[in-house]
Amino acid sequence: MEGRHCFEHLTIEENLLTGAYTRRDGRAAVEADLEMVYTYFPRLRERRKSQAGYTSGGEQQMCAIGRALMSRPETVLLDEPSMGLAPQLVEEIFEIVKSLNQKEGVSFLLAEQNTNVALRYAQYGFILESGRIVMDGPAAELRENPDVKEFYLGMSEEGRKSFRDVRSYRRRKRWLS
Numbered sequence: 417m418e419g420r421h422c423f424e425h426l427t428i429e430e431n432l433l434t435g436a437y438t439r440r441d442g443r444a445a446v447e448a449d450l451e452m453v454y455t456y457f458p459r460l461r462e463r464r465k466s467q468a469g470y471t472s473g474g475e476q477q478m479c480a481i482g483r484a485l486m487s488r489p490e491t492v493l494l495d496e497p498s499m500g501l502a503p504q505l506v507e508e509i510f511e512i513v514k515s516l517n518q519k520e521g522v523s524f525l526l527a528e529q530n531t532n533v534a535l536r537y538a539q540y541g542f543i544l545e546s547g548r549i550v551m552d553g554p555a556a557e558l559r560e561n562p563d564v565k566e567f568y569l570g571m572s573e574e575g576r577k578s579f580r581d582v583r584s585y586r587r588r589k590r591w592l593s
Contacts, residue, residue: 422476422483424469428460431468431479435486446486452520453482456512474505481509485516491523498530506530510537531568535559543568 422431432453436446454461457478463471468479477497484492494513498506514537516522528534535541538555543564551558558564 422468422471422479424467426468427465428468428471428475428479429464432460432464432482432486435483438487449486449488453485456516457482473500474502474509477501477509478512481513485520485522489522491525493525493527495527496529497526498528498533506533513537531564535564535569 422428423434426434429450432450433446436449439446454464459475460478460482463475468476471479481492481494481497497509497513501509510533513524513526517524526534526538531543535555535558541552541555541558542549543551543558551561551564553561559569
């Protein structure tokens with residue numbers, strides 16, 4: 417299920433339990449993992465009896481991540497987890513993902529256009545343009561790279577720039593050459 421789609425007609429808890437559908441390690445193990453999800457996402461515990469279709473975008477994103485965790489994966493793919501969410505909620509979700517990675521050993525493969533937040537939480541990054549990797553390396557190094565700062569973070573030696581400014585400057589430079 418792409419994005420943060422939930423089974424709208426099911427409750428939050430029923431959605432989470434669908435993630436454990438194929439597990440064969442017993443009810444106690446599933447209940448323990450459900451408790452773990454509620455520990456990381458306390459808002460889901462509060463809303464566990466609510467129909468998922470009537471929850472906020474952030475709560476649906478948390479539900480989708482929680483549902484994935486219920487299957488006990490080694491790796492979770494998150495596609496644009498910040499899309500449509502308030503900045504404060506984005507930070508909260510990324511903090512939880514970082515904690516899950518460090519404490520539970522779950523790897524996250526993140527596809528995210530919000531370069532600033534992605535590189536602050538990632539350990540390693542790949543910069544793609546038109547479907548091709550144009551740069552990769554440890555996230556801390558990418559954050560300090562002048563090209564990444566200018567093109568993706570809107571920063572340059574002269575200070576903050578908009579993408580339009582950077583693009584216009586590059587066009588003028590090519591035209592004058």
